[in-house]
C-alpha cells in the first residue's frame with residue numbers, strides 16, 4: 205500500500221475508537237497517559253528488558269522506578285519487575301506461590317478480578333472464592349473457615365475492579381501468616397498511598413503488613429502512564445528463582461517471569477511520569493478524582509440512583525435492576541459505562557478525564573434516558 209493510503213487507513217481506524225479526551229468513556233480503569241509518558245515510550249520503542257544486557261540504560265530506569273514504587277508501598281530491599289499489567293502480575297504471583305508451596309488451592313475474595321481464573325487454569329490450581337461481608341470486603345471469618353493444609357496462597361484486593369473496595373488486608377494478614385499472601389492493588393496501588401497522605405483514608409494495606417509477600421499495581425491505571433506497565437513487587441528476592449529459567453542465547457543468563465521479550469518503552473514512560481508528577485502531582489490528581497466522585501454520587505442521587513457502597517476510591521457503582529438496559533441505551537447515545545453482576549448496578553470510574561462537566565452532561569443524558577426507558 206502507498207504510504208498515504210496506509211496513513212488514511214490508520215487514521216480511519218483511530219477515528220472509530222473512543223478516546224478519553226472526548227469525555228464519553230466512564231467505564232475504563234486506564235489512564236489517559238501524560239504526554240511525557242507517550243513521548244518517552246516512543247523513544248524507547250525498541251527496548252526489550254527480556255534481553256537486559258543490551259539495554260543497561262533502560263534497566264537502570266526500571267530499577268529506579270521499582271525503588272520508587274517500593275518506597276510508596278513500604279517495601280525495603282525486595283524485588284520488582286515491570287510486567288504487562290495486572291493479569292500478568294496476578295498470574296506470576298500465583299506461579300510463585302504454587303512453586304514455593306507445591307500446593308494448589310488459591311483463596312481469593314468473590315470480588316477478585318477474572319485474571320485469577322486464568323491464573324488457576326494455567327497453573328493447574330484450584331480457585332476457591334471467599335465470601336464478601338456487607339461492605340463487599342473479603343469476609344475474614346469465611347476465610348478462616350476455608351484455609352487448610354492444601355492452601356497455597358491467599359490473595360486479597362486493594363481496590364476491587366467493580367467497587368473499588370479494599371479488603372481488610374491487616375486482618376487477612378494475621379490469618380495468612382504461614383501462607384503466601386498476594387495483594388492485588390492493580391487499581392488501588394496508585395490511589396491508596398495518596399489517599400493516606402491526604403488523610404482521606406487510613407488502613408495498613410501494603411508491605412507494612414508483615415505477612416504480605418507480593419503486591420501488584422498498574423502504572424497504566426491510576427499511574428498516568430502508558431499501556432502496558434504493570435508492576436509486581438516481591439518482599440523476598442529469593443523467590444525470583446521460582447520463576448526463572450536459563451536463557452543461554454541472550455545477554456542475561458536467566459530469564460525471569462512470564463514474558464520473554466518485554467515491551468520496555470512503557471518502563472521509560474512510567475519513569476518519566478512518576479518523576480515529573482512526584483507525590484504532590486499524584487496527590488492533586490487523587491484529590492480531584494475523589495472530589496469528582498463525590499460530585500457524581502450527589503448528581504446521581506438527584507436522579508434517584510444510590511451507590512452500592514460509599515466509594516472508597518474513584519470507583520462508584522449505582523444500584524438499579526435495569527443496569528443492562530441502561531448500559532445499552534447509554535451506549536446507543538455514545539456513553540461508555542459498565543455494569544456489575546451482583547448486585548445489579550451501573551459502574552463509573554471517575555478517572556481524571558471524567559471532569560465535573562462530563563458528569564453534568566452524563567447525568568443529564570441519563571436522566572432523560574431513564575424517563576424514556
Ligand SMILES: Cc1ncc(COP(=O)(O)O)c(C=O)c1O
Nearest residue numbers: 233289290291317365388390391
Ligand atoms: C483489581 C484488578 N486486578 C487485575 C486487573 C487486570 O489488569 P490488566 O487488565 O492490566 O491485566 C484489573 C483490571 O481492571 C483489576 O481491576
